Every structure is written in C-alpha cells, then in structure tokens.
Amino acid sequence: MTSTESIRGIIYKDQPCWIPSHMNYGKLAIDRMLRAKDKVALIDGKTGQQITFVELVQLVVNAASSLIRLGVKRDEVVAVCSENRTEFLITTIATWCSGATVTFLNPAYSKNELEHTISISKPKYVFLSPETHNKFYSTIVRIKIVEKFFIFGDSVNDATISKFNDLIKTYVNIDNFKPVSDPVNGLAQTALILYSSGTTGLPKGAKLTHLNLITTTNQPSHITKDLVFLSNAPWSNTFGIMSTMDELVHNRTIVYLTRFNIEQYLSYIQKYRVGVLLAVPPLVVALTKSPIIQNYDVSSVEFIYSGGAPLDLGVINEVKQRFKGLKHVLQGYGMTEVTGTLTEETDTESKPGSVGKIAIGNIVKIADIETGKALGPKQEGEVRVKGATLFGGYIGKNLKDELDDEGYFKTGDICYYDEDGYFFFVDRIKELIKYKAGQVAPSELEAILLQHPGVKDAGVIGKPDPMVGELPTAFVVKMPGSTVTDKELVDFVADKVSSWKKLRGGVYFVEDIPKTPSGKILRRLLRDYLKKPVSKL
Numbered sequence: 001m002t003s004t005e006s007i008r009g010i011i012y013k014d015q016p017c018w019i020p021s022h023m024n025y026g027k028l029a030i031d032r033m034l035r036a037k038d039k040v041a042l043i044d045g046k047t048g049q050q051i052t053f054v055e056l057v058q059l060v061v062n063a064a065s066s067l068i069r070l071g072v073k074r075d076e077v078v079a080v081c082s083e084n085r086t087e088f089l090i091t092t093i094a095t096w097c098s099g100a101t102v103t104f105l106n107p108a109y110s111k112n113e114l115e116h117t118i119s120i121s122k123p124k125y126v127f128l129s130p131e132t133h134n135k136f137y138s139t140i141v142r143i144k145i146v147e148k149f150f151i152f153g154d155s156v157n158d159a160t161i162s163k164f165n166d167l168i169k170t171y172v173n174i175d176n177f178k179p180v181s182d183p184v185n186g187l188a189q190t191a192l193i194l195y196s197s198g199t200t201g202l203p204k205g206a207k208l209t210h211l212n213l214i215t216t217t218n219q220p221s222h223i224t225k226d227l228v229f230l231s232n233a234p235w236s237n238t239f240g241i242m243s244t245m246d247e248l249v250h251n252r253t254i255v256y257l258t259r260f261n262i263e264q265y266l267s268y269i270q271k272y273r274v275g276v277l278l279a280v281p282p283l284v285v286a287l288t289k290s291p292i293i294q295n296y297d298v299s300s301v302e303f304i305y306s307g308g309a310p311l312d313l314g315v316i317n318e319v320k321q322r323f324k325g326l327k328h329v330l331q332g333y334g335m336t337e338v339t340g341t342l343t344e345e346t347d348t349e350s351k352p353g354s355v356g357k358i359a360i361g362n363i364v365k366i367a368d369i370e371t372g373k374a375l376g377p378k379q380e381g382e383v384r385v386k387g388a389t390l391f392g393g394y395i396g397k398n399l400k401d402e403l404d405d406e407g408y409f410k411t412g413d414i415c416y417y418d419e420d421g422y423f424f425f426v427d428r429i430k431e432l433i434k435y436k437a438g439q440v441a442p443s444e445l446e447a448i449l450l451q452h453p454g455v456k457d458a459g460v461i462g463k464p465d466p467m468v469g470e471l472p473t474a475f476v477v478k479m480p481g482s483t484v485t486d487k488e489l490v491d492f493v494a495d496k497v498s499s500w501k502k503l504r505g506g507v508y509f510v511e512d513i514p515k516t517p518s519g520k521i522l523r524r525l526l527r528d529y530l531k532k533p534v535s536k537l
C-alpha cells in the first residue's frame with residue numbers, strides 16, 4: 001500500500017501530524033481562517049447573510065475577550081443550545097480560545113434528554129437562540145445547574161439574560177489577541193463534550209481534547225477543488241460540527257441551513273451554485289426519491305460527501321442519475337469517540353462501496369470478536385482503534401474500561417478492509433440478526449428494500465423467536481401514492497438474498513423510521529414498535 005501501511009493486521013496512515021506549541025484548537029482555527037481574509041466563510045441560506053473569514057475571526061476574538069473578562073475559566077463548561085446560525089460557531093470557537101470547554105444541547109432534544117445531558121456536562125453558562133429560549137429556558141432554570149444565560153439576537157427582552165451582541169460589540173485588535181493567559185494542556189484538557197448517538201439508550205458524554213481536534217486539521221480536505229459547500233447537518237452533532245470546522249480551517253465557503261426543506265435545499269443549490277453537498281444518508285436517499293429535482297438547476301454539484309451511516313451502491317448509482325454533473329459520491333466512517341472521522345474517501349482516493357482509507361491520527365485493527373486477534377484483508381471483524389484522535393473517555397467513566405488488552409477502543413462495529421487499504425462497513429455487532437447459524441446485516445436488507453420504487457425508507461431488526469433466535473423483520477415507509485403490499489416486499493427481498501436472510505418476520509408499514517440526526521436508525525425504537533398492537537403501527 002502507498003499511503004496506508006499495514007503491519008500484522010494493524011492499519012494506519014503513515015504521515016506525521018503538525019501540532020502547534022500553544023496546543024489551543026481555537027487559536028489554530030482562527031490562524032487558519034485568517035489565511036482566507038476577505039473570502040466568504042459562511043452564508044445563511046435562508047436570509048442570504050454572508051460573513052467573510054476575517055469578519056468571522058474578528059467576532060470570535062471580540063467574544064473570546066469578553067468571556068475571559070467576564071471570568072470564564074479553564075475547564076468550566078459553556079453550552080450552546082441553538083439551531084445552526086453564525087453566532088453558534090462564534091461562541092464555540094471563542095470558548096475554545098478562552099480555555100473553557102464547550103458542549104452542545106441539541107435543540108431537537110426532548111426535555112428528558114436535555115435534563116440528562118445537562119446533568120452529565122454541568123454547564124455553568126448557556127447560550128440560547130430565541131427559539132430554544134422559548135422551548136427550554138424554564139426547564140434549564142429548574143435544574144439549577146446553570147449560573148448565567150446569554151441570548152442570540154434581540155427578540156427576547158429579559159433583564160436576567162445577557163445579550164450575545166454585547167459580547168461582540170467591543171472591538172479587540174486581532175494582532176494583539178492571545179487566547180487564555182494560561183497555556184492550554186492540549187494533551188489532556190477537554191475542549192469539547194459531544195454525546196454518543198444514543199442508538200441503544202440515553203447518550204453518554206464523550207470528552208474530546210484540544211489534541212484530538214488539532215489532529216483532525218492534519219487530515220486533508222475531501223475535495224481539492226475550491227467549491228462552495230452546502231450543509232444541513234445540525235452543528236450540535238459530531239458530523240455537523242466536525243465537517244463544518246474541517247471546511248472552515250481549509251478555507252471553504254459553507255452555505256448552511258437552519259432546518260431542512262427539500263424545495264429550499266434545492267433552491268439554495270441553484271442560487272449559490274453549490275459544488276459539494278455535505279449530506280447524511282437520509283438526505284441522499286430523499287434526493288434519489290424526490291420528483292422535484294428536475295425543477296431546479298443542480299448542475300453545479302460535483303461531489304456529495306456522506307457520513308453518519310453507510311450508503312448502499314444502489315443509492316449512490318441512483319443519485320448520480322439525478323445530478324448529471326456529479327463526479328463522485330464520497331463516504332466516510334467515524335464516530336464521536338475518534339473526533340469524527342476514522343476512514344474517508346477523497347476526490348483522489350475512492351472506491352465504490354467503500355468508506356475510504358484510514359484518516360490521519362488513527363491506528364486501527366480489525367479484530368476477531370471472540371479472540372481479539374488482528375485479522376487480515378477481507379476478514380470481517382470488530383473495528384478497534386487508538387491514536388491521536390481517540391477521545392479522553394466518557395464523563396464519569398474510566399477510559400481503560402472501554403479498551404482491549406492492547407489499548408484499542410472497542411467500537412462495536414463490524415468492518416473489513418481490502419488489499420488496497422479501503423474499508424467496508426458491515427454493521428454494528430449488537431445489530432446483527434442471528435437466524436439459526438447465520439448472521440444477517442440489517443443494512444443489507446434495508447439497501448435492497450430501498451431499491452423498490454414503492455419504498456421511501458426502511459429499517460430492519462430481528463424479531464425474537466424461540467425456535468431460530470431472530471427473524472429478519474422490516475419496517476417500511478411507503479412512497480406517497482404507493483400501493484405496495486407486505487407480501488410483494490417479502491418476495492422482492494427473497495429473490496435477492498440467501499435463504500437465512502429472507503424477511504421471515506414480515507413487513508410492517510409505518511409513517512417514519514426513527515433516526516439520529518446523523519442518520520443512524522434507532523433500532524431500539526423499532527423493537528418497541530413490535531410490542532404495540534398491529535393496529536397502532
């Protein structure tokens with residue numbers, strides 16, 4: 001292999017990482033952004049409001065100086081609870097510069113999830129948008145953990161809440177600004193608390209260090225050409241914030257959405273001549289199914305970069321038919337615990353169906369599930385990882401409890417790699433369906449179901465059976481106007497799979513497939529569906 005090395009089944013990218021002596025990711029981010037000066041950094045797709053890189057840095061420096069002056073200290077937690085808006089990123093980068101730790105409270109949380117995450121990270125300061133203020137303010141106050149609130153915009157008039165605009169109005173000379181007088185210990189200090197996807201229960205708080213974040217800046221941009229990026233991924237989740245920060249430090253212009261509407265999405269592609277779509281899999285699937293694409297000029301789109309969950313080759317081929325100028329659909333595979341990206345495709349290194357090669361900063365082995373022994377090419381096993389991107393552990397838990405005997409983090413994912421170093425995702429260990437002696441990957445059956453013209457979305461789980469273990473069972477969202485039947489879909493899948501993979505548990509029609517913001521199916525909720533009367537599905 002050329003750029004990827006493999007020794008006795010251990011795979012890594014043989015390339016040094018550049019780490020600045022100050023070890024502050026916020027400082028590194030503003031230094032990188034200043035290279036682009038008057039180039040547009042962010043465009044609010046809805047309002048059309050634009051901000052250049054130098055303007056963005058100026059506001060970050062103003063906000064960071066205000067936070068330091070207000071007494072925000074190292075290791076104190078600052079939470080941002082907001083939909084995507086420019087103030088979100090200003091606050092985030094400014095917090096890093098101040099030496100404090102930032103976390104995100106997802107505006108899509110239920111009140112129970114909000115209370116759970118606040119109890120984990122215990123933020124001293126919270127920044128709210130007008131929308132999240134209306135939704136969550138009284139709940140957060142009742143928890144009695146937060147000491148001070150800030151509000152974005154001017155629509156909320158409450159003397160007990162400080163205005164974000166007051167933090168950024170005091171001008172500070174960029175050249176004279178120095179992040180935190182006390183140097184950051186980037187090896188150990190937590191810069192960002194993100195939450196695991198919660199596919200198996202309530203999320204856990206994962207601690208990412210400055211070193212973790214700085215290492216990701218050594219990973220090359222997915223696209224070498226200077227194109228406009230469009231993203232609707234919430235910045236409150238790992239894919240959203242890491243993909244956005246990656247493009248900003250590589251000086252790309254990003255058009256962002258506050259919330260998703262497919263007609264608006266397509267209109268932004270046309271209006272801003274977008275060249276790259278940063279898209280989670282449900283969005284890519286929606287683009288393959290939507291009949292209105294033909295009403296918009298999407299010829300500017302050259303690349304789609306998808307992460308959060310794997311895309312099937314059938315979906316990739318279908319979306320290429322919709323976007324005539326599309327050169328590549330690139331995929332990446334990662335998780336919060338490795339600071340976003342573990343493997344990735346780029347416009348210079350890609351292979352159909354793969355999730356790319358190892359990203360800089362990761363050391364990976366594919367391990368036999370039973371013995372932990374490292375496996376060779378084309379052998380399926382658990383992904384285990386260590387390296388400079390590996391997180392600092394979950395809040396309240398010892399990281400060593402998550403590692404194997406050789407110090408590798410056990411991800412619970414099943415993958416294999418080929419002789420060229422490209423990785424292929426199979427499924428989660430806990431999500432594999434065990435039918436008699438065979439194992440069934442739900443993602444394989446979901447990909448087949450999505451090929452049917454009457455299927456808008458699908459999710460597959462195992463239905464417990466005392467005789468055979470589990471029966472592959474599908475939940476399906478029909479396309480509008482479709483008359484497809486459950487038997488038709490059972491037969492459709494049966495023609496394309498081995499006998500043990502047939503949908504012996506049947507097909508249930510539902511209104512939607514529950515998913516995380518990054519596109520992972522919440523199979524535990526699908527299992528709950530099985531406990532309901534058939535008439536309630």
